[in-house]
Amino acid sequence: MTLSAVLTPLPVLIPTLAAAVTMFAGRRPRLQRVIALGALSVVVVVCAALLYLADRDGTLALQVGGWGPSEPGMGPLGITLVVDRLSALMLLVSSIVLLAVVFYAIGQGIRDGDDRQPVSIFLPTYLVLSAGVCIAFLAGDLFNLFVGFEVLLSASFVLLTIGGSKDRVRAGISYVMVSMVSSLVFLFGIALVYAATGTLNMAELALRLEDVSSGTRTALFAVLLVGFGIKAAVFPLSAWLPDSYPTAPAPVTAVFAGLLTKVGVYAIIRAHSLLFPDGGLDPLLLVAALLTMLVGILGAIAQSDIKRLLSFTLVSHIGYMVFGIALSSELGMAGAIYYVAHHIVVQTTLFLVVGLIERQAGASTLQRLGGLAAASPILAFVFVVPALNLGGIPPFSGFIGKVALLEAGAQNGSALAWMLVGGGVVTSLLTLYVITRVWTKAFWRSREDAPEGHLSAAAPAALLDDSEDVDFLSRDDVGRMPVGMLLPTGALIAVGLSMTILAGPFFAYCERAAEEVLDPGQYISAVMGK
Numbered sequence: 096m097t098l099s100a101v102l103t104p105l106p107v108l109i110p111t112l113a114a115a116v117t118m119f120a121g122r123r124p125r126l127q128r129v130i131a132l133g134a135l136s137v138v139v140v141v142c143a144a145l146l147y148l149a150d151r152d153g154t155l156a157l158q159v160g161g162w163g164p165s166e167p168g169m170g171p172l173g174i175t176l177v178v179d180r181l182s183a184l185m186l187l188v189s190s191i192v193l194l195a196v197v198f199y200a201i202g203q204g205i206r207d208g209d210d211r212q213p214v215s216i217f218l219p220t221y222l223v224l225s226a227g228v229c230i231a232f233l234a235g236d237l238f239n240l241f242v243g244f245e246v247l248l249s250a251s252f253v254l255l256t257i258g259g260s261k262d263r264v265r266a267g268i269s270y271v272m273v274s275m276v277s278s279l280v281f282l283f284g285i286a287l288v289y290a291a292t293g294t295l296n297m298a299e300l301a302l303r304l305e306d307v308s309s310g311t312r313t314a315l316f317a318v319l320l321v322g323f324g325i326k327a328a329v330f331p332l333s334a335w336l337p338d339s340y341p342t343a344p345a346p347v348t349a350v351f352a353g354l355l356t357k358v359g360v361y362a363i364i365r366a367h368s369l370l371f372p373d374g375g376l377d378p379l380l381l382v383a384a385l386l387t388m389l390v391g392i393l394g395a396i397a398q399s400d401i402k403r404l405l406s407f408t409l410v411s412h413i414g415y416m417v418f419g420i421a422l423s424s425e426l427g428m429a430g431a432i433y434y435v436a437h438h439i440v441v442q443t444t445l446f447l448v449v450g451l452i453e454r455q456a457g458a459s460t461l462q463r464l465g466g467l468a469a470a471s472p473i474l475a476f477v478f479v480v481p482a483l484n485l486g487g488i489p490p491f492s493g494f495i496g497k498v499a500l501l502e503a504g505a506q507n508g509s510a511l512a513w514m515l516v517g518g519g520v521v522t523s524l525l526t527l528y529v530i531t532r533v534w535t536k537a538f539w540r541s542r543e544d545a546p547e548g549h550l551s552a553a554a555p556a557a558l559l560d561d562s563e564d565v566d567f568l569s570r571d572d573v574g575r576m577p578v579g580m581l582l583p584t585g586a587l588i589a590v591g592l593s594m595t596i597l598a599g600p601f602f603a604y605c606e607r608a609a610e611e612v613l614d615p616g617q618y619i620s621a622v623m624g625k
Contacts, residue, residue, distance in 0.1 A: 099148050103157040103176050105141045106186055106229035109134050114222035121215040128201050131218045135194040135225065142190045146183040150604065154179040154611065154621035156235065175235030175296060175622055180608035181432060182232045185361055188436045189232070191590060192353050192443050193225045195583040199447055200346035202579015203454075217257060224250035224350070231358045235622055237285050237295045240362060244281065244326065247355060248274045254347045255339070262342045270339040273325060281322030288315055298622035301369050301615050309375065316371040320380075323366065327359030329417055330387040333410045337394065340409075341402035345450025348402065352409050353443030357435055360416050364431070367420055368612045380421035381511045388414030388522040395529045400460045401449050401537070404529060405442070408485065411522055412438055418515050419500050422507050428609035430499030433602055437484075437492045437594055444481040444587040451477065451584065452537065454576050461533065465542035474576065475538050480588050482534065484595075486527035492594035495602065497523055 113134035117127045149155055159174040178186075200217065227246030234240040248271070256267035289295055291311055292303040304312055325332045336356070340348050367380075391411025398404040416438070419431025453459050455471050468475040484491040497519060504516040594601055611617055 099145070099152070099155040099178070100157050102141050102145055102148070103155060103178055103233070104159070106138050106145075106190065107226050107233065109138050109141070110222040110225040110229070114219045114226065117222060118216075118219040121219075124215065127215070127218045131197055131222060132194070132201070134222065135190065135197055138225070138229075139187070139190045139194055142183070142187040145178050146180075146187050149178050149180050149183040150607065154617050156621040174239055175298075176233045177235040177298075177618065177622060178233065179618060179621075180604065180611050181361075181364065184432065184436060184604070184608060185232045185357070186229060188439050189228050189354055189357075190225075192439055192587070193221075193228070193350065195587050196346050196350045196353075196443065196447070197221055198583040199349070199450070199580050200344075202577045202581075202583070203344075203346065203450065204577075216253065220250050220253045221350075224254065228354055228358060232361060236297055237288060237300075240365075241278070241281055241285060244278060244358070247358065248278065251351065251355065255343050255351075257344065257347070266339045266342040269335060273335040273339075277322050277325035280318065280325070284315065284318035284322055287318060291315060296622065297365065297369055298619045301619055302623075304370060309373070312371055312373070313375045316366065316376055319366050319370075320363065320376065323359050323362040324383070325359070326356065327363060327417075328356050328387075328410050328413055329359075329363075329383050330390050330410070330414075333387065333391070333413070336410055337403050337406040340406050341400065345446065345453065349443045349446035349450070352406065352446050353439045356409065356413060357439055360413065360420075360435055363417070364420055364428075364612065367423075368428070369615050369618060372423075372613075372615065374423045377421045377423055378511060380417055381515055384414045384417035384421060385515050385518045386414075387411065387417060388518050392522045392525040392529070396525065399462055401452065401533055402446070402459050404533065405445055405449065408526055408529060409442055411526070412442075412485075414522065415497065415500055415519060418519065419503060422503050422512065423613075424503055424506065425606065425609050425613060426499060426506065427503035428612055429602065429606040430496055430503055432608050432612075433492075433499060433605040434496035436605075437496050437591070440587055440591045440594070441481045441484045441493065444584060444591060445478075445485065447580070447584045447587065448474075448478045448481065451576050451580060454580065456537075456542075461536045462546045463542075464537040465540045466538075468538040471576070473581070477581070477584050477588060478538070479534065481591060482530040484591055486530050487523045488527070490595055490598075492591060492598065495595070495598050499602070 113130050117130050120126045120130065145155070155178040157176045159176060197218070200221070224247060227243050227250060230246060231240055231243030234243055252267055252271050255270055256263050285295060288300065291307050292300055294300055294303060321332070328336045340351050343351065388411050391407050391409075391414065395404050395407035395411065398407060415434050416431045419427040419434065422428075449459050451474055452464070452467065455474055456464055456467060458464060484493045487493040487497045501516050501519055504512040504519070
């Protein structure tokens with residue numbers, strides 16, 4: 096058995112087994128934390144090794160249980176796990192983020208509320224979420240991609256509603272209903288694909304779909320796009336996200352914003368490049384990308400709560416990724432892959448910083464914030480670096496990714512592509528405006544000048560209208576930022592900066608990943624054994 100065959104299932108097996116052990120260790124929180132940190136640390140190492148092997152050797156395929164192709168030209172009979180440069184990069188970046196966020200959650204005390212919250216289930220559920228993310232990135236067939244999504248859904252509902260407050264349960268119900276609709280659409284698409292081709296293995300589908308009529312292929316792709324578009328929060332299927340994410344605890348919001356929508360984007364990349372490479376729906380995707388950019392960032396401008404503001408910027412920047420995918424060019428795909436990796440890290444970092452702001456100031460709404468730069472220069476630093484990166488200020492990785500996407504749009508040369516180039520520039524400028532507004536109001540004006548600045552962290556709970564703020568502001572540890580929260584935030588900032596410092600080799604890797612993605616022959620050969 097080769098090293099790659101040993102390593103490939105570990106990103107799923109390790110967190111799954113660790114989740115079971117931590118569940119049994121529910122009465123021993125210190126042991127739970129050691130197991131969770133140890134398991135996710137090992138996953139980071141494994142994913143780094145898989146990235147090296149995939150870049151050196153090309154696409155790696157593992158037939159679980161040895162159920163490979165029964166005869167030449169036939170697809171595998173069992174579950175296939177596939178690691179290529181794209182999935183390896185997604186695994187590594189996701190595992191780094193998952194480790195940083197769980198470290199942050201432990202430093203925070205795991206919860207974001209009062210002592211009645213069932214914190215013993217947080218780490219097992221979080222590890223199940225980690226396994227679900229890895230299943231989705233490793234899945235070599237549509238059904239196990241669906242399984243990965245469902246594992247994510249079940250774990251994310253628990254994490255979203257931890258604490259049981261009215262707002263969290265309401266947001267959780269909305270999130271689950273939307274996710275169930277997405278899953279049903281995806282399952283319906285799976286049934287249609289199987290009816291048309293007789294297989295769900297993606298490598299075999301790539302071959303069999305060539306014999307399906309173009310109209311049927313377009314219909315199948317459209318159904319799958321709706322399911323994936325909901326999960327990726329592509330307009331007009333994105334309205335659920337800003338109402339669902341901000342109510343969760345800071346670590347949960349961070350990992351949701353950083354990772355879960357990117358799993359949907361990853362699924363779109365796979366379907367577009369491997370299963371339906373003819374580009375029949377590219378104009379529709381370009382229009383959706385443009386509207387996602389503009390509607391998302393205009394929604395962010397209207398927000399006063401930083402969590403909701405960042406949720407809308409999350410939606411808008413999904414548009415950049417869809418833009419790169421829809422261009423169907425190597426540079427566009429490389430830019431999209433680079434931007435996905437960049438955005439996972441930066442968006443997660445910003446939501447962790449919001450958790451630090453709540454710790455320092457007792458609120459996350461601009462109506463109550465002010466003077467944070469003077470109160471905590473460290474907090475100002477950890478906000479401004481990822482904020483400038485998100486805004487695309489040179490020489491940060493956000494700027495590099497956007498330049499690659501805009502150059503790919505200019506190379507395409509179509510009227511629609513040029514509209515996307517203009518929309519991308521406008522969205523970037525408006526993102527910078529939104530970030531600047533947070534910077535000036537929350538960090539540089541005095542708190543007394545804020546409309547509700549008199550409602551300080553020490554204010555009586557009776558003066559506060561929002562129940563979530565009452566629970567938080569009544570605590571006696573507001574104003575202190577634990578080192579366990581600052582360290583993982585700083586580590587993610589360093590990861591984001593490394594994408595700038597190592598932009599040359601990193602983007603070269605993304606170009607190799609894009610070339611591999613756009614050449615289905617490599618993927619098909621690895622899975623089918625040709």
